[in-house]
Amino acid sequence: MTGAVALRLVSLSLLLTSGCALLRHKPAPPPPKPVVEVIEDKVPVAWREVAKPADQERLDHLRDAWTSGLGAAARFKTAISAEGPLLDPAAALPRAAPSPGAYLCRVIKLGARPALESFKPFNCFVDAEGELLTMVKSNGTLRPAGRLWTDSDTRMIFLGGLAEPGQKPAPYSDDDAHNVAGVLERVAAFRWRLAVPYPRGGGTLDVYELSPLIPATPVPARP
Known part of the structure; x- marks a missing residue:
């Protein structure tokens, strides 16, 4: 083997060795960034976005309707007292939402x-x-039907329509x-x-009482 050939072989060996060393010490690529899908929370529509200005005005003056209505009925003190918290303007309790069912x-x-x-x-x-x-x-002369919006923990807002005899329930419109x-x-x-201030049927305040209609449980006969 000539000296020139030997020199080329040594140079090639050194080049391969340094290349392998570079490959061994090359840093690994960074892992791919995780892809996170952001889903926006569905924000319920506030009742004021649906209510007409005239109804917002009525609801904003509910306290005045209570004061005026009870003042006009002051001589019915015994009847008002017998209704307990139903006719007490300050009787609202937490968790206003009623359970679905018959009332x-x-x-x-x-x-x-x-x-x-x-x-x-x-x-x-x-x-x-x-x-x-x-x-x-579902029955009676005037039949309100509508939806309930949460306004706070102690109250919900009812917006609906009034159906007369022979008519289908009218939507809020x-x-x-x-x-x-x-x-x-x-x-x-x-x-x-359900307190309706300044109702269209006249008067100052309509108060609807709702009590769950629970079917009577049959009492087993004694043996």
Whole structure:
């Protein structure tokens, strides 16, 4: 082997050795960044985005309606006292949302003629529709039906329509003449009220009482 050939072989060996060393010490590529899918929370629509200005005005003056209605009915002190927390403006309790189901309901009108009038009970139903609850009065002369929006832990806002005899329940709409707006509150165990200030049927305040309609449990016969 000539000297020139030997020199080339040594140079090639040194080049391969240094190349292997570079390959061995080359840093590993960084791991790929994790891909995180961000899903925005669905924000419920606030009731003020749905309520008409006239109904917002009525609801904002609910306290005035209570004061005026109870003042007009002051001579019915015994009847008002007998209703307990139902006619107490400050009786709202936490967890206002009622459970879906059938309810026995009745209406007490304040501020009309007479200044306090209680009507016979009727049937109404609470149901779930997506993220909202719905409430409908199923019989009687005037039948409100609509949706309930959470406003705070102690109250919900009812926005609906009023159906007359022979009509289907009317939805809340631009037809202000048939709209109904009220505040739903829990006032005792298994007892709710829907207060409708300045109702279109006259008077100062309509108070709907809601009590769960629980089927009677048959008592087993004694042996």
